[in-house]
Amino acid sequence: MTIRFVTSNAGKVEEAREYLTDEVEQINYDYTEIQSDDLGEIAVAGAKEAYEGTDSDEPVLVDDAGLFVEALGGFPGPYSSYVEDTVGVERVWKLAEREENRRAYFRCVVAYYDGETAETFDGSVPGRMVAPRGEGGFGYDPIFEHEGQTLAEMSTEQKNAISHRGRALAKFADWLAERGE
Ligand code: ITT
Numbered sequence: 448m449t450i451r452f453v454t455s456n457a458g459k460v461e462e463a464r465e466y467l468t469d470e471v472e473q474i475n476y477d478y479t480e481i482q483s484d485d486l487g488e489i490a491v492a493g494a495k496e497a498y499e500g501t502d503s504d505e506p507v508l509v510d511d512a513g514l515f516v517e518a519l520g521g522f523p524g525p526y527s528s529y530v531e532d533t534v535g536v537e538r539v540w541k542l543a544e545r546e547e548n549r550r551a552y553f554r555c556v557v558a559y560y561d562g563e564t565a566e567t568f569d570g571s572v573p574g575r576m577v578a579p580r581g582e583g584g585f586g587y588d589p590i591f592e593h594e595g596q597t598l599a600e601m602s603t604e605q606k607n608a609i610s611h612r613g614r615a616l617a618k619f620a621d622w623l624a625e626r627g628e
Contacts (some may be wrong), residue, residue: 451507453478453497458585459510465607466616469623471508476501478509484525486511487567490558498560506561508619512611514539514553514587516576518546531586536579540590543576551576551591555611557619566622570614574598 449470452460460473478493478500490511498507513527519542523530530539543549554571572593579589581599584606588598598606607613 449505451497451501451503451505453493453507453509456510456585459512459612461603462607462610462612463508463510463616465603466613466620467623468620472505474501474507480511480528486513486525486554486556487558487569489525490556491560491565491567494558494560495565498562504562506559509558509560510555510612510615511558512553512555514591515551516543516546517550517552518548519543527587536587536590539587540576540578543590544578549575549577553587553591553611555615557612557615559619568615568618568622570611570616570618572609572611572614 449472450467451472451474452463453474453476455475460471464471476497478496481489481492483489490509493509494507513524515521515524523539552571552573556567556569559566574591574593576590577592577597581589581597583601584599591598593609
């Protein structure tokens with residue numbers, strides 16, 4: 448089976464390939480990102496739209512993720528992508544830097560849809576906001592530290608072992624294996 452990962456983000460695909468024995472193909476499909484506080488709802492709507500809007504009947508995967516900074520009421524949360532594109536990661540650190548409480552977490556929901564079954568898998572990782580460090584990963588990785596290292600200082604393998612996406616993908620891989628696929 449081939450799983451079509453609907454994303455513009457090659458970093459996500461690289462992380463997914465470490466978990467899934469099936470072939471993972473990256474496809475670009477510009478689905479509507481609905482406005483919602485619920486990452487799962489956003490991801491399922493995207494997966495269904497991408498599936499219906501493409502010709503293949505291979506299942507699709509959509510991943511919606513965000514960084515939630517505690518002292519900022521969970522900002523940027525579901526709007527993380529928009530905030531990265533508009534003001535950038537450094538400015539999010541600048542906001543967090545003014546706060547005494549630097550706690551934050553990443554959350555990820557992976558949605559699977561095969562035309563019949565829709566299923567979601569989630570994961571999160573706690574950490575704290577720090578000044579940017581590290582060259583790896585993508586997005587907010589340089590400003591998010593977990594147990595002394597930023598996610599950008601970790602290899603893909605190390606990041607997967609502790610990350611929001613790694614946890615969600617591990618659940619997804621178990622579910623696929625249980626279904627015998
Ligand atoms: P697609 O929607 O095409 O999959 P995207 O990068 O826009 O790509 P999201 O909407 O899920 O994906 O991303 C939300 C934001 O959070 C975006 O700015 C990402 O760079 C960032 N992000 C997601 N996962 C991350 C991770 O593991 N580490 C750091 N930043 C992450």
